[in-house]
Amino acid sequence: GAVVSQHPSWVICKSGTSVKIECRSLDFQATTMFWYRQFPKQSLMLMATSNEGSKATYEQGVEKDKFLINHASLTLSTLTVTSAHPEDSSFYICSARYKDGTVQETQYFGPGTRLLVL
């Protein structure tokens, strides 16, 4: 099956530093990648949609200058949290979508990255 990896799985950083999270589709080429954020005991909230070679589309309320997304290839997308603050502490999950030969595209999730900003 389709496998999506994320790195790192855990990161603890000081307030004001930047953190980069990588998302890779290991055995397929992702037409689109998505970044979600999940706070404790809450649902997944879509942050942005990323297509290879083009600028990411951010959801309302998500600061594009704070959450930098780079989709360099069909298998790699990165999310950089710039000047992280404690309120950015969350579980960040990426998802990759590919065409599975049917009309509907399937979306597969990475294992997530837990970010704790002190």
Added chain:
Amino acid sequence: GQQVMQIPQYQHVQEGEDFTTYCNSSTTLSNIQWYKQRPGGHPVFLIQLVKSGEVKKQKRLTFQFGEAKKNSSLHITATQTTDVGTYFCAGPWVRGNTPLVFGKGTRLSVIA
């Protein structure tokens, strides 16, 4: 805006009892997908329903997609402790290549 609502928010059952979670969308869905997230884990894809009125089964799990493609349900027969987790429904809207929008999820706990 477009929303996906799920009820109940929490459900506590005795092992062996049945469990059902319901999902309702404010607009028609292209398809509906169900995910399970164990405590501390990430969402794991369970199933996708595409056709109006579709019913699919996976062992003790039964998934239904409403005739109007605006609601869905997940039913678990004879729950086990391994069923513990949060069940999310998610769907893209009928507008082409749109991302999944998740419901708030139903957190299931099973008492042995």
